[in-house]
Structures are given as structure tokens and as C-alpha cells.
Amino acid sequence: MTGSPTDISLRLLEIFAAMMRNGTTVEAAAALGVSQPAVSAGLKQLETQLGIVLFERTSRRMMPTAEAEALFAEIRPMFSMLQGFTQTARDIRQGLRGRLRIIATPPIGHTLAPRALRSFLRERPGVSVAFDVRRLEHVLDAVHSGSADLGVAITMDRPPSLNTEVLHETHMVALVPAESDLARQSQIRAGDLDGRPFIGMEVDSKLGSLVRSAFVQDGVGYLPHIEVRYVSTAAELANHGLGNAVVDPFTAHFHARPQIAIRPFLPACPIRVVLLTRRGVPRSELAHAFVAALRPLLARNLHRVHE
Known part of the structure; x- marks a missing residue:
């Protein structure tokens, strides 16, 4: 049959x-x-x-x-x-096709992440990317809700609802005029900036609170002449001669201009670049590949900070 x-x-x-x-x-x-x-x-x-x-x-x-x-x-x-x-x-x-949704905070999203994306996409013409740059609270929400596959942020926190992997550890740096007496110092203390024009972050932001704590620790008041929301804004205003600033090293080197000197800032303000992913969701090959493109850029920036 x-x-x-x-x-x-x-x-x-x-x-x-x-x-x-x-x-x-x-x-x-x-x-x-x-x-x-x-x-x-x-x-x-x-x-x-x-x-x-x-x-x-x-x-x-x-x-x-x-x-x-x-x-x-x-x-x-x-x-x-x-x-x-x-x-x-x-x-x-193999991570050669598909779609990757990335969200980052400005210090990384406006500096190293675009360079990592260029390297990542160069060998993956079949891959599309959704890329957004937002404040930390929006990055956390996007990864937690699943509207982003991964987040890259500067934060010292470890959100309990997300997987957190530290990609890089470094410190905030000071931006001072290259022709000033401050530029002749090997490092800048918060007290050195007291009484001088200073561009500061909003104190209710994570980085603003971190820098304010350093000023308090050094026994001086945190009194910015100009207050801004984003570190990139602080760097650009410093470039235009509007005051000294304390920013992350990625923003500092991305916005570096001959008229500005970059110096280590004390008391030290440690920061971490972290990778944020949703709990219970395996990391895709595309996510692994993007992180692999980002890591050497972070390491290279660390070398520049300690030169």
C-alpha cells in the first residue's frame, strides 16, 4: 500500500x-x-x-x-x-543580518558610539540599526521595556531590573584654557576652580551631583556661572572661552580644541561605562559584535587620559 x-x-x-x-x-x-x-x-x-x-x-x-x-x-x-x-x-x-536597537547617554552616544557603529556596520551591509541618544532615565526605561536591545551609559548605579556589565572605568577631567596658569598644573583640584568662571552640570543630574560632591569634599562651594544639562554643551562653552568645566574624558577628547587643556580632576570623580541589557533575554550576535567594536575605542580613550 x-x-x-x-x-x-x-x-x-x-x-x-x-x-x-x-x-x-x-x-x-x-x-x-x-x-x-x-x-x-x-x-x-x-x-x-x-x-x-x-x-x-x-x-x-x-x-x-x-x-x-x-x-x-x-x-x-x-x-x-x-x-x-x-x-x-x-x-x-553570525551577526551579519538583522536589526539592532541601541540607546546611549550623550557622553557615549555623541562620542564613541558613532565610531563603533561605523566599524560595526562596515562589515554588515545586511544589518540595520535604530540608534537613539537620551538621558539616563530614558535609557533605563527603553532597555527595561524592550524597546531597545541594549543601552550604553555612564552611571555608577546597577539597576536591579537590568543586567549591568561594566565596560570601562575612568574619571572626570577638567577643561581649562591652554594659556591660563591652570594649564601649567599637572592636575586640577576643585579648589583651583573656586572664584573662576565655571560651567557646571545641573546639580540634580548624576554627573552634576558627582562633581558637586568633589567641590564639597575640597571645601569650596559648587557655584557654576553657567549651568547646563549636557556635558557636550559644557565642553563647547569652554571652547568658546566662557569658563572652566569638568566633564567625562570621552566628551573632553571628542570636543578637544587647541585652546583648551585637559587635565585630571581632583578629588577624583570615578565613572563607569556600562552595558545595560534586559534580564532573561539572551544577548544577540549583533549585540556582541557592537560591544566588540566599542571596547577598543574605550581602551584607547583610557590611554589618552593617562598620557
């Missing part, structure tokens, strides 16, 4: 297609990575299920019948699609 054609497995069709392409059971077996008896058995099973003779068996080889030629013409497009599907799956597995 023959089986129903609707019960035919994809594996039997793969054996049939390999036989049609290669001409012998030995070569078909080699192409599929199976034994020659497995190919012969598969062909016999397919003929039984279809109720059609697919090959005329001679002492030396098996010749496809007209029915076999007609059936092969029908399934050839399907195997082309399957080959494309297999290649796409392989590309996704």
Missing part, C-alpha cells in the same frame, strides 16, 4: 534533488553527507509514497524518468528558496 504524497518529508525531497543534480547515488550521498545506502533507501521510499517510478535502474547507473524530470522542475524553485533561507539563518547566527 502506498503512502499519501502529502506525507512526503523534506528530507526525501532533498535526497531526490541531490540525485537529480549529481546523477549517481554515490555522488548524491557525498553531497548530502550521508551513506549511499541511505540515498538508495530514500529514493525507494519516495517512489513508494508517490506511486511513480522516478529512476530506471540499470547495471551501471540510474536514469531519471520523464516523471522525475517533471517533478524536479516543480521543486527546483523550492530548494532555491530553502538555500536562501539557510543562508539568511546563517547570516543571522
Whole structure:
């Protein structure tokens, strides 16, 4: 009793297609990575299920019948699609296709992240990226809600609802005019900035609170002449001669101009660059690849800070 054609497995069709392409059971077996008896058995099973003779068996080889030629013409497009599907799956597995959603805080999103993206995308023309730069609270919300695959932020906190991986540790630096007496110092203390024009971060921001604590620790008041929301704004205002500033080293070197000197700031304000991902969600190959592109840039910046 023959089986129903609707019960035919994809594996039997793969054996049939390999036989049609290669001409012998030995070569078909080699192409599929199976034994020659497995190919012969598969062909016999397919003929039984279809109720059609697919090959005329001679002492030396098996010749496809007209029915076999007609059936092969029908399934050839399907195997082309399957080959494309297999290649796409392989590309996704290797991080060469897909979509990655990244969100970062400004100190990284406006400095090193674009450079990492350029390296990341250069070898991945099949990948698309959604990239956003927001304040820390928005980064945390986006990763927690799943609207971003990963976040990159400067923070000393470890949000309990997210996976946190420290990518880099460093300290805040001071920006002072290159022609000033401060630039002749190897490091700048908070007390050195007392009574001088100073561009400070909003005190209710994480970085603003960190710098304020350093001023208090050094026994001077935190009294910015100009208060800003973003470190990039502070750096640009310093470049225009509006005052000294204390910013993260990534922003400092990204906005570096000949008229501004970058010096270590004391009391030390330690900061961390962290990778944020959602708990319970495995990190994709694309996420791994982006982080791999970002790490050497962070390390290079650390070297510049300690030069």
C-alpha cells in the first residue's frame, strides 16, 4: 500500500534533488553527507509514497524518468528558496543580518558610539540599526521595556531590573584654557576652580551631583556661572572661552580644541561605562559584535587620559 504524497518529508525531497543534480547515488550521498545506502533507501521510499517510478535502474547507473524530470522542475524553485533561507539563518547566527536597537547617554552616544557603529556596520551591509541618544532615565526605561536591545551609559548605579556589565572605568577631567596658569598644573583640584568662571552640570543630574560632591569634599562651594544639562554643551562653552568645566574624558577628547587643556580632576570623580541589557533575554550576535567594536575605542580613550 502506498503512502499519501502529502506525507512526503523534506528530507526525501532533498535526497531526490541531490540525485537529480549529481546523477549517481554515490555522488548524491557525498553531497548530502550521508551513506549511499541511505540515498538508495530514500529514493525507494519516495517512489513508494508517490506511486511513480522516478529512476530506471540499470547495471551501471540510474536514469531519471520523464516523471522525475517533471517533478524536479516543480521543486527546483523550492530548494532555491530553502538555500536562501539557510543562508539568511546563517547570516543571522553570525551577526551579519538583522536589526539592532541601541540607546546611549550623550557622553557615549555623541562620542564613541558613532565610531563603533561605523566599524560595526562596515562589515554588515545586511544589518540595520535604530540608534537613539537620551538621558539616563530614558535609557533605563527603553532597555527595561524592550524597546531597545541594549543601552550604553555612564552611571555608577546597577539597576536591579537590568543586567549591568561594566565596560570601562575612568574619571572626570577638567577643561581649562591652554594659556591660563591652570594649564601649567599637572592636575586640577576643585579648589583651583573656586572664584573662576565655571560651567557646571545641573546639580540634580548624576554627573552634576558627582562633581558637586568633589567641590564639597575640597571645601569650596559648587557655584557654576553657567549651568547646563549636557556635558557636550559644557565642553563647547569652554571652547568658546566662557569658563572652566569638568566633564567625562570621552566628551573632553571628542570636543578637544587647541585652546583648551585637559587635565585630571581632583578629588577624583570615578565613572563607569556600562552595558545595560534586559534580564532573561539572551544577548544577540549583533549585540556582541557592537560591544566588540566599542571596547577598543574605550581602551584607547583610557590611554589618552593617562598620557
